[in-house]
Amino acid sequence: MFRTLWLLIGLTSLALGIVGVVLPLLPTTPFVLLAAYCFARSSPRLHDWLLAHRMFGPLIRNWNAHRAIAPRAKLLAVVSMVAVFAGAWAFGASDRVLIIQAVILPATALFILTRPSGPRA
Structure with missing residues (x-):
């Protein structure tokens, strides 16, 4: 049962990652x-x-070996977070949603930016 759940989460994550290759957000x-x-x-x-x-x-491999995220990936992740927040604000998201994003997105960006860059991918 858990193996199937891990597989479904993995396939969903991979699909989102593939979509992320072409969608900048x-x-x-x-x-x-x-x-x-x-x-x-x-x-x-x-x-x-x-x-x-x-x-x-x-x-x-870069993550496994060095717990590192390439500089380009860091930049794209942070730019995406800013764009998501700006989009939510521009489209009139509720204050609750904006507050949640204002807490979670900077914390996530901080985590990403404080990881070493390691060897380039």
């Missing part, structure tokens, strides 16, 4: 890292495929 790196984590617990075949992938493999 959706960060790729966190979703690919989550997919790798989930696949490690559910499907060794998918985990190995993801590690060997030309585009996603270096992101995961």
Whole structure:
């Protein structure tokens, strides 16, 4: 049961990561890292495929080896967060939503920005 749940979360995360490659507002790196984590617990075949992938493999190996996020990925993640908050504000999101975002997004950005850059992907 848990293996199936990990697999579903991994596939969903990978799908979001792939969409994030073409949509600038959706960060790729966190979703690919989550997919790798989930696949490690559910499907060794998918985990190995993801590690060997030309585009996603270096992101995961950089994180595993150095707990590092490439500078470009950091920049895109933070810009995406700012854009999401600006969009929510511009479209008139409720004060509650804006407050939640104003707390969570900077905390997440701080975490991302304080990770080492490590070797480039």
